[in-house]
Amino acid sequence: xxxxxxxxxxxxxxxxxxxxxxxxxxxxxxxxxxxxxxxxxxxxxxxxxxxxxxxxxxxxxxxxxxxxxxxxxxxxxxxxxxxxxxxxxxxxxxxxxxxxxxxxxxx
Numbered sequence: 113x114x115x116x117x118x119x120x121x122x123x124x125x126x127x128x129x130x131x132x133x134x135x136x137x138x139x140x141x142x143x144x145x146x147x148x149x150x151x152x153x154x155x156x157x158x159x160x161x162x163x164x165x166x167x168x169x170x171x172x173x174x175x176x177x178x179x180x181x182x183x184x185x186x187x188x189x190x191x192x193x194x195x196x197x198x199x200x201x202x203x204x205x206x207x208x209x210x211x212x213x214x215x216x217x218x219x
Contacts, residue, residue: 117206125151132159139163140186144172149179171213 128148131139132155141152141163152163164184167176179185190198202209 120205121145121148124148128152128155132156132161132163135161137162140166142166144168144175146175 124143125148128141128151132152139152139161141149143149143152143165144167149165152165155161156163164186165176165179166186166188169187169189176185176187199213203213
């Protein structure tokens with residue numbers, strides 16, 4: 113069962129805080145949410161651990177370009193026989209992901 117959005121956000125923030133506090137680097141922040149990316153920036157300032165941002169190709173690409181001016185940004189593309197189940201899981205986690213996907217298709 114998927115967690116409600118606020119619970120997912122809280123859990124993600126906790127995991128980000130743990131990663132930045134306990135690791136010296138190699139932190140990949142996979143999110144399109146500006147609030148989560150801002151949280152990663154704050155945690156980087158607090159702990160000094162370098163990080164990169166990973167975002168789905170075709171989703172919020174103008175934001176990715178802006179972020180790439182200051183951060184290492186990687187795009188990823190789900191592929192293979194399980195891409196559809198991946199997509200369904202992302203939508204189940206957060207309904208806004210469906211909107212992101214539809215915008216990417218239309219644009």
